[in-house]
């Protein structure tokens with residue numbers, strides 16, 4: 025028997041329980057029903073509904089949800105006395121509740137019905153109690169769910185969910201006594217509150233008071249993975265006929281444990297949207313014409329064959345399957361004879377891939393999502409998890425609830441700041457100085473982990489020397505942060521272990537993005553926070569399968585599994601496997617491809633599942649490059665702004681119509697399963713690419729299904745060798761996974777690093793300012809990023825009406841001081857001007873921005889934020905500086 029296990033009796037039955045668990049939990053775990061309404065798994069017990077009353081050995085009535093089990097307890101769940109108390113409680117609840125059970129949208133799934141049936145409540149019981157049900161009207165302001173308080177039983181589950189799990193606190197109990205009800209701040213409609221429409225409270229509400237607007241029941245469900253962000257939440261797509269009609273979070277997996285954000289839960293309507301591409305299109309005389317597949321593919325092959333090796337380039341898709349990506353890079357290398365293949369990681373986490381590879385030998389998240397909740401200290405820098413990775417946001421809130429210290433470093437006051445112990449608002453672009461300052465303090469105070477440094481690292485002295493210039497006077501001036509706060513943060517991070525660093529684009533999207541990553545790697549090495557549970561350096565990867573697009577070798581310097589194209593043995597390995605001759609010269613990175621297209625060197629391009637016309641910086645520049653191509657093929661699920669520039673558009677099918685795999689941010693390969701048939705004549709992306717390759721006469725593209733492709737991937741790349749579809753049927757596996765007995769690798773670098781000599785390498789740092797600093801003409805720093813309701817260039821979320829209602833255009837956010845200086849008001853349209861162009865968004869005055877720094881999202885082509893952003897690149901990774909450019913905001917006179 026395990027130490028934490030105890031024994032007790034429930035209704036005479038001997039059961040085992042975990043120390044510290046409650047009687048209710050123990051009973052339910054042993055399939056013994058005790059009526060309950062205000063209990064919800066994962067929330068603190070509340071004890072308000074009084075239905076879970078049980079009797080202990082002393083004959084006292086106690087609430088099972090609040091009482092911890094004790095060894096030798098003897099609990100009675102059912103006798104006349106208990107049921108009399110329960111019935112009275114239930115009758116009072118039901119008497120105040122509207123009874124339209126048969127037409128209620130919660131019918132069949134209502135816990136009040138379950139309780140009433142269990143207790144045998146009848147009309148006579150209720151008759152004497154019946155009173156006018158209160159006349160509170162329905163709040164149907166949220167586009168995805170309704171709140172009908174006539175059915176509310178005041179169990180408080182929604183309030184506790186929103187506060188304990190979400191940390192949002194959009195709702196609370198309002199008024200008291202008879203008038204008590206669930207309300208928002210100032211009793212406004214939900215849509216005017218700070219609710220983020222996650223729907224977690226809707227799932228948790230035991231009755232029909234919170235229900236989705238659409239409650240048709242699916243005729244079948246298919247388990248798959250969310251198509252949006254890199255968290256990789258597991259979902260069940262609900263299907264009726266050929267339509268996806270709802271999404272439900274999967275409870276039995278370690279990634280999201282049932283939780284979802286608004287996009288994952290409610291953003292599925294793009295799948296069956298009428299604008300989906302359903303047939304191939306060829307552009308003739310500047311008009312698009314739908315054609316048959318035969319004709320489109322023949323034409324593509326005829327034109328692609330005109331171009332030799334480096335005249336061709338491919339962009340593969342972080343939105344597509346591993347199998348799709350594998351096919352694109354194999355086609356590019358084996359058929360077109362070039363390593364010119366890249367993916368959107370270039371605009372995103374390429375500095376992480378490059379930076380972490382140099383320090384640790386491997387450029388991925390070192391630890392797992394599920395470890396976040398057990399960290400003692402979380403250093404969240406340059407990421408806005410509650411908007412960009414909402415389910416990771418939940419884990420951070422959970423960690424704080426578990427007692428973790430939270431340090432947030434961001435130029436804006438993001439939502440997480442509310443939960444932070446320390447907030448560092450640096451001037452954008454100054455992280456190297458900030459982190460160097462922090463590391464200097466750690467060393468000056470002697471808080472470094474000498475043992476770890478001696479045993480596992482190298483190059484410490486040279487690195488230490490480089491910190492000399494980061495005295496607090498200098499760091500204060502560069503970062504704009506008060507020294508006391510920097511000292512406090514340094515001490516807290518260095519002394520609270522395990523500490524985990526979570527970061528994203530606020531670190532990478534800079535002309536010194538790779539140096540920022542070096543700084544974070546150094547910080548973790550310095551404090552020994554590597555290779556241990558709940559520690560590490562964790563770049564949260566953005567797109568649903570950006571990890572996978574890189575893993576599959578859709579990068580100009582590596583084959584699948586990060587095997588270097590310049591390595592002669594690797595070339596032989598792939599030549600043998602693919603039966604062709606391959607080139608060992610590194611290909612071009614995406615910005616270099618665009619430059620090369622502008623110069624006329626690259627003449628043909630194949631873009632799969634990317635929309636650079638809207639997503640890349642300095643839009644005019646991108647358009648010029650693409651226009652200069654002789655032949656452009658775009659493969660997408662919608663006619664994106666980039667597809668509109670193509671000579672041929674090929675309709676791929678969406679994640680909901682494909683079988684295969686995605687790799688989430690924690691390197692977990694998860695199964696994607698088709699739920700419906702392809703829309704129109706669209707085809708799985710890998711199949712389209714393979715059909716093109718086969719028309720070239722190439723061999724090795726005759727796969728019958730995605731599983732055969734994965735088999736080849738596992739054979740060819742050792743880090744995936746142990747993975748096959750059977751093994752990941754229930755739960756994904758984290759690479760490296762070297763053989764079929766290997767359970768995968770939740771934590772990297774536990775014993776040694778993946779560098780050549782196995783040691784972590786400290787890298788000396790030099791602060792370089794951003795490429796474009798504010799001046800008299802352009803006095804403000806513009807930083808760009810995301811809003812929770814929309815995803816990237818919004819080809820998918822933009823066709824979901826509810827999401828458009830919640831956030832329908834890109835705004836420029838600024839603090840009231842800056843707005844006052846220019847004389848503009850909240851909601852007013854302004855001109856935002858940079859050296860590259862101008863746009864006219866509306867102003868949102870917000871205290872999340874600090875003076876001198878304005879913020880914009882880049883989701884909509886109508887506002888086209890990237891017209892004004894800077895195309896300055898990080899010299900190492902070629903990642904654009906989306907996070908800093910200089911702008912002027914002007915009032916529009918009229």
Ligand SMILES: Nc1nc2c(c(=O)[nH]1)N[C@H]1C(S)=C(S)[C@@H](COP(=O)(O)OP(=O)(O)OC[C@H]3O[C@@H](n4cnc5c(=O)[nH]c(N)nc54)[C@H](O)[C@@H]3O)O[C@H]1N2
Pocket residue numbers: 253254372405406407408409411412413433434435436438450451452453454455527528529530531565566567807808809810811812813814815816817907
């Ligand atoms: N809702 C939604 N979720 C998404 C996406 C989406 O489009 N919509 N996209 C996905 C993708 S591809 C990605 S890569 C991720 C990105 O996820 P994040 O990186 O979390 O998102 P961003 O909003 O781009 O930027 C993060 C933060 O960086 C801060 N920042 C700006 N400049 C600096 C700086 O100089 N230093 C520091 N330390 N911070 C700075 C910004 O204020 C912002 O709060 O999100 C993914 N998830």
Ligand SMILES: Nc1nc2c(c(=O)[nH]1)N[C@H]1C(S)=C(S)[C@@H](COP(=O)(O)OP(=O)(O)OC[C@H]3O[C@@H](n4cnc5c(=O)[nH]c(N)nc54)[C@H](O)[C@@H]3O)O[C@H]1N2
Pocket residue numbers: 341343344345368369371372373529533566567632633634635636638639640641659660661662664676677678679709808809810815816817818819820882889890893906
């Ligand atoms: N100003 C500014 N710009 C930025 C950023 C920023 O922070 N600020 N962030 C950058 C970052 S991090 C990134 S990752 C890039 C993202 O840039 P992109 O990758 O260009 O953006 P997405 O909108 O994700 O484009 C994906 C395309 O794939 C299509 N698609 C979706 N699923 C499928 C499928 O199954 N098959 C096919 N064939 N197509 C599919 C979609 O319709 C869409 O057109 O944007 C960058 N741009």
Ligand code: SF4
Pocket residue numbers: 175176177178179180181182183206228229230231233234
């Ligand atoms: S709305 Fe639902 S979850 Fe919230 S208090 Fe009422 S019954 Fe409970």
Ligand code: SF4
Pocket residue numbers: 182185186190192193194195218219220221222223224225226
């Ligand atoms: S939908 Fe989410 S944010 Fe909104 S009230 Fe419910 S739990 Fe809170």
Ligand code: SF4
Pocket residue numbers: 250251252253254255256257280283284285286287288289413414415416
């Ligand atoms: S957190 Fe990311 S993966 Fe999870 S539901 Fe939201 S968008 Fe999808």
Ligand SMILES: [Mo]
Pocket residue numbers: 368371372373566567
């Ligand atoms: Mo990204």
